[in-house]
Amino acid sequence: MTTEFDLVVIGAGSGGVRAARMAASHGASVAIIEERFFGGTCVNVGCVPKKLFSYGSHFPQEFALAEDYGYTVKGWEFDWPTLRDNKSREISRLNGIYQRILNQAGVTIFEGHGQVLGGGKVSVGETVLTARHILVAVGGKPFVPDLPGREHVRISDDLFYLDTLPKRVAVVGGGYIATEFAGILHGLGCQVTQVYRGALFLRGFDQDIREFIAEQMKEQGVTLKFNADVASVEAINGEKHVNYQGGEQAVFDEVFYATGRIPKLDDLFAEGAAPAMTEGGAIKVDDGFATSVEGLYALGDVIDRVQLTPVALAEGMWLAAQLYGEHKPEAAMDYHNIATAVFSHPNIGTVGLTEEQALARVPAVRVYKSAFRPMRYTLGDKQERSLIKLIVDDATDKVLGLHMAGEDSAEITQGFAVAIKMGATKADFDATVGIHPTAAEELVTLRQAVLVTA
Numbered sequence: 001m002t003t004e005f006d007l008v009v010i011g012a013g014s015g016g017v018r019a020a021r022m023a024a025s026h027g028a029s030v031a032i033i034e035e036r037f038f039g040g041t042c043v044n045v046g047c048v049p050k051k052l053f054s055y056g057s058h059f060p061q062e063f064a065l066a067e068d069y070g071y072t073v074k075g076w077e078f079d080w081p082t083l084r085d086n087k088s089r090e091i092s093r094l095n096g097i098y099q100r101i102l103n104q105a106g107v108t109i110f111e112g113h114g115q116v117l118g119g120g121k122v123s124v125g126e127t128v129l130t131a132r133h134i135l136v137a138v139g140g141k142p143f144v145p146d147l148p149g150r151e152h153v154r155i156s157d158d159l160f161y162l163d164t165l166p167k168r169v170a171v172v173g174g175g176y177i178a179t180e181f182a183g184i185l186h187g188l189g190c191q192v193t194q195v196y197r198g199a200l201f202l203r204g205f206d207q208d209i210r211e212f213i214a215e216q217m218k219e220q221g222v223t224l225k226f227n228a229d230v231a232s233v234e235a236i237n238g239e240k241h242v243n244y245q246g247g248e249q250a251v252f253d254e255v256f257y258a259t260g261r262i263p264k265l266d267d268l269f270a271e272g273a274a275p276a277m278t279e280g281g282a283i284k285v286d287d288g289f290a291t292s293v294e295g296l297y298a299l300g301d302v303i304d305r306v307q308l309t310p311v312a313l314a315e316g317m318w319l320a321a322q323l324y325g326e327h328k329p330e331a332a333m334d335y336h337n338i339a340t341a342v343f344s345h346p347n348i349g350t351v352g353l354t355e356e357q358a359l360a361r362v363p364a365v366r367v368y369k370s371a372f373r374p375m376r377y378t379l380g381d382k383q384e385r386s387l388i389k390l391i392v393d394d395a396t397d398k399v400l401g402l403h404m405a406g407e408d409s410a411e412i413t414q415g416f417a418v419a420i421k422m423g424a425t426k427a428d429f430d431a432t433v434g435i436h437p438t439a440a441e442e443l444v445t446l447r448q449a450v451l452v453t454a
């Protein structure tokens with residue numbers, strides 16, 4: 001078997017698989033090394049299983065709603081192992097697909113731990129591979145702060161394989177993963193407390209959206225414990241006792257920590273082979289994903305720019321085209337106006353600047369807002385609501401940001417992201433005839449603005 005390649009990729013996750021496939025399609029000889037699971041975080045312990053669980057967690061709400069439409073839904077039960085195992089079967093199918101895609105693209109697969117040795121060499125077990133270019137796409141791993149009782153808490157990966165679904169759960173963290181987990185576990189029937197040390201979760205998202213989601217979650221019955229710091233966790237008689245700073249205590253069956261992710265650099269570089277790092281501990285790269293070591297590249301979560309699968313995919317394609325493509329990219333990768341979603345209950349969809357970010361760049365913005373009850377809920381007394389918000393540069397009329405919380409927000413935002421990426425103005429939105437009756441039409445019928453200045 002050959003051990004010499006044009007490109008060796010370490011990590012068969014979102015970015016690595018895409019870069020390997022595209023490089024091979026441009027004619028490069030490519031090897032990829034994977035130590036854990038094909039498809040990486042997103043497929044195995046991230047976006048995909050999470051979204052499947054999110055779908056699963058909506059059924060009780062749907063059963064209740066069905067009654068407003070005249071159905072009698074009696075005696076339903078939920079079997080956690082069925083959801084967990086059906087999910088795992090689907091993930092195994094996807095693992096197989098990822099391996100097949102790589103094989104079909106002519107990429108040589110090595111299973112095991114990859115280590116960069118320096119001098120264009122990478123080891124995987126006893127085998128040493130040589131390459132002109134080496135790409136590190138090893139992703140990240142959950143970060144749990146060093147606290148007494150750390151061994152008693154679980155991380156996001158664990159949720160996907162739990163033997164039994166706990167009754168009382170604490171989800172510690174205020175980011176999107178913690179918020180999604182809180183919604184999923186609550187939907188599946190757990191009593192959930194989301195614990196966050198800040199005053200309001202989802203930092204970085206638009207303030208109105210953050211407040212709206214907090215309100216909606218509280219109304220659904222999730223306990224939001226903000227301004228709370230966990231001092232220690234004890235395991236007593238199978239229960240987890242959480243001791244907060246300040247002395248307060250609470251008892252749960254499980255405590256999940258979703259307090260951020262850090263680059264997965266474990267044993268990745270042999271002594272003297274590591275490139276320069278950022279202050280935050282990620283691999284430092286330039287606009288072309290080149291590290292400080294000649295021939296060594298990095299992308300995806302390990303460079304900690306935007307930790308999203310479509311971003312890692314785009315970076316992988318960009319680099320493959322740059323290194324081996326006939327047509328090189330004309331410009332550096334564009335990180336502006338990346339649409340994203342939070343699969344909280346309800347969903348959030350967002351693209352562009354928040355009101356706060358917009359005001360840091362332009363002197364005045366027009367803010368259009370609408371809060372409404374989706375039509376689906378109007379036959380009963382369900383109080384689910386949606387909020388949409390458009391931020392427009394007052395001087396140029398350009399739409400700088402679109403934020404939505406509520407049913408189908410993620411799906412709706414994707415389409416509008418194209419318009420915003422193209423530089424749509426509020427006048428363009430106004431000139432678009434809506435689709436009636438939909439929630440999305442609200443976005444092209446917003447008329448009342450508030451002028452906000454910096």
Ligand SMILES: Cc1cc2nc3c(=O)[nH]c(=O)nc-3n(C[C@H](O)[C@H](O)[C@H](O)COP(=O)(O)OP(=O)(O)OC[C@H]3O[C@@H](n4cnc5c(N)ncnc54)[C@H](O)[C@@H]3O)c2cc1C
Pocket residue numbers: 010011012013014015016033034035036037038039040041042043045046047048050112113114115137138139140156177264266267268299300301302306307308309310312
């Ligand atoms: C719970 C959760 C939910 C998420 N939800 C979303 C979402 O809804 N939408 C979204 O866009 N993103 C989501 N993400 C983020 C997304 O999963 C990541 O941004 C994406 O997977 C990053 O891709 P990557 O290629 O950088 O790394 P990864 O996909 O993590 O792949 C890295 C691969 O490298 C392997 N590896 C690591 N070290 C070595 C080594 N030394 N040798 C060999 N192999 C190695 C790993 O096993 C892994 O397979 C979520 C993440 C989590 C944790």
